[in-house]
Amino acid sequence: MCAIFGIIGKYELSEVKKSLDLMLHRGKKYQKILEFKEGVFGFNRLAIENIDKNLQPLKTGDKVFVFNGEIYNYKNLIKKYDLNVNSEIEVIAKLWEIRGVDFIKELEGMFAIAVFDKKLYLFRDEFGKKPLYFTKNGIFASEIKAILPFVSKELDFEALSEYLAFNSSIAPKTIYKGIFKLPAGCYYDGEIKRWFDFERVENKSITKENVSAEVERLLIGSIEKRFMGDVEIGSLLSGGVDSSLIVALASKYRKIDTFSVGYEGFENYDERKYAKKVADYLGIKNFDVTLRKKDFFDNFENVLFHMDEPIADSSFFAAFHLAKSIPLKVVFSGEGSDELFLGYRRYEEFLGFFNAFLPNKxxxxxxxxxxxxxxKEWEVFRRFFADEVVFRGINETFFQRQINKALRKNAFEVDYERFYKNWGSFYFTYFDMKVWLGEVLLMKLDKMFMSNTIEARSPFLDRDLVNFVFTLPEDVRGSKKWIVKEISQKYLPKEIVYRRKKGFAVPFYEWLKEEKELKRIIDINRKNKIFNEEYLKEIIKTGHKRYKQHIWSLYLFSRWYEKEFL
Structure with missing residues (x-):
């Protein structure tokens, strides 16, 4: 893993060096700047595979290549195309010569790739595991902070509406006007074009009797791929069934240490006792850390720095604190299972609308x-009675009417329809893969762990496994993660497999109230005048009874805006 940066056009070498230095946390082993006739590419490296090789950027003739990520199948591609090369970047360069832009369809992994061949091309993996930002005048980088010195900072109000709705701006927008993020499964050659998307093609030969064995086989294969590298690998462990199953399967193949985080004085948020039970059952070492209120506030500015733009998931702070204590370069994580196998309780509520019939709608x-x-309940029923699409993401926070009330001006209509598929419950999965997973959870894994020079890998988010899930008949996939639980019974105690799901949450509301921090929302708004103050006061007064996530979104945005603009 690493950081990449580039400019096509005029530049100052000293400014390029400063931008790369802003991303040194992504790779401290090696830095290289390659100048060529049309521009410059730069690279910071965290060495995991081919530790003494794979140096970038790579120039071949008049073409230049640089990439951030892991190509899990690069050795197979060397054999398939009989390539006389040794490293991932060399495979990318050779495949470019053979297949042009279609080379990307051969790659399996997580990646952000830049190619210069007469013009700039940018590519991003199908899940969006590796971030890639760009401007339309030829600048790109792994992080927004590396681009900011080259643009005038301006808030994008369309992206702000998306942030209020979904906890994050949605690609191709970022919160900064003029800075874009390449959507997952897309490439850019002056225009954004899609090279991959997940499709729904039902396979009726798959039954409840044979589905678990196939999912298990695919998940094991995914873990084996992700053991790639010349370094020790660990795993995050919450004590929930998803991370516990990953650890159980991974520990069959290699010694693996695990890492957990909990909270002082908040047992209802703390899952470390379950993580310990899993570790003891599997005979592995688990290391845990405690996130205290002081840590939360002491880390705040650092988390905002590495977050780049506001992303309203409080678990970013727990992830950052945990990452600081992990002495490894690679960890596994359990993201993706809930979305693939309908593990969130709220999915059950939305499923109920499919078969509901009311004659007086x-x-x-x-x-x-x-x-x-x-x-939210009022809004969901309004959509149902109005024959509108009810589900608009598991993480929807402000609905449109609330956005219109909250913003003094520039309240834009949020476009959810671009993610709509007439796929029954598989629409939930598709939407949340694009929005909740792609823009929030995977950004947390990348930004918070790479802030401490650690690569996070997500075995549930494997192309073969996800493609298979999208072929399942509705009744076979079912809900409540029954497939994952059936597999897990072979490897884990039933107490872990069937315990009530808890989210990876942080007691932010309690801490903000204790420290009288909620008034900062009002104080900062009086300076920027973005929000309707009376509505902010209503939200804060009502508090966690109705607006807990709304408050966090507003507080985080306020702190970010204060840091960047005031």
Whole structure:
């Protein structure tokens, strides 16, 4: 893993060096700047595979290549194409010569790739595991902070509406006007084009009797791929079934240490006792750390720095604190299982709307509109009675009416339809892979662990496994992660497999109230005048009873805005 940076056009070498230095946390072993006629590429390296090789950027003739990530199948590609090369970057260069832009379809892994061949090309993996930002005048980087010195900072209000709705701006937008992020599964050659997307093609030969064995086989294969590298690998362990199953399967192949985080004085948030039970059961070492209120506030500015733009998931702070204590370069993580196998309890609620029938829907729609309530339940039923798409992401926070109330001006309509698929419950999975996973959870893994020079790998988010899940009949996939639980029974105690799911949450609300921090939302807003103050006061006064996540979104944005603009 590493950081990449480049400019096509005029530049000052000293400024290029400063931008790379802003991303040294992504790779401290090696830095190289390669100048060529049309521009410059730069690279910071965290060595995991081919530790003494794989030096970048690579120039072959008049073409230049640089990439961040891991290509799990690069050795197979060397054999397939009979290539006389040794490293991932050399494979990329050779495949470019053979297949042009279609080379990307051969790669399996997580990556952000830049190629200069008469013009700039940028590529991003199908899940969006590795970030890639760019401007339309030829600058690109692994992190926004490396681009900011070259642009005038301006807030993108369309992206702010997306942030309020989904906890993050949604690619191709970022919170900064003029800085874009390449969407997952896309490439850029002056225009954004899609090279991969997940499709729904049902395979009725798959049954409840044979599905678990196939998922298990694919998951084991995914873990084996992700053992690639010349360094020791560990795993995050929450004590939930997903991370526990990854650890159980991985420990069959190699010694693996695990790492957990908990909270002082908040047992309802703390899952370390379950992580310890899993580690003891498997006979492995688990190391845990405690995130205290002081750590939370002491780390705040650092987390904002590495976050780059506001992303309203409080677990970023737990991930950052945990990463600081991990002495390894690579860890596994359990992201993706809940979305693939409908593990969130709220999915059950949305599933209920598929078969619901009410003969008086139009009358009920008019009744709801006549007596509006500022709560999610009201909005969900309004959509149902109005024959609108009910589900708009598991992480939807502010719905459109609330966005319109919250913003004094420049409240944009959030476009959820670009992720709509008429796929039944598989629409939930597709939407959340694009938004919740792609823009929030995977950014957490990359940004918070790379802030401490650690690469995080997610075995559930494997192309072969996800493609298989999208072929399952509805009744075979079912819900509540029954497939994952059935597999897990072979490897884990039932107490872990069937315990009630808890989210990876941080007691932020309690800490903000204790430290009287909520007033900062109002104080900062009086300086930037972005939000409607009366509505902010209503949200803060009502608090966790209705607006807990709203408050966190507003507080995080306020702290970020204060840091960047005030």
């Amino acid at each position: 139009k009358w009920l729609k008019k009744y709801l509109e006549r007596y509006p309530e500022d709560i």
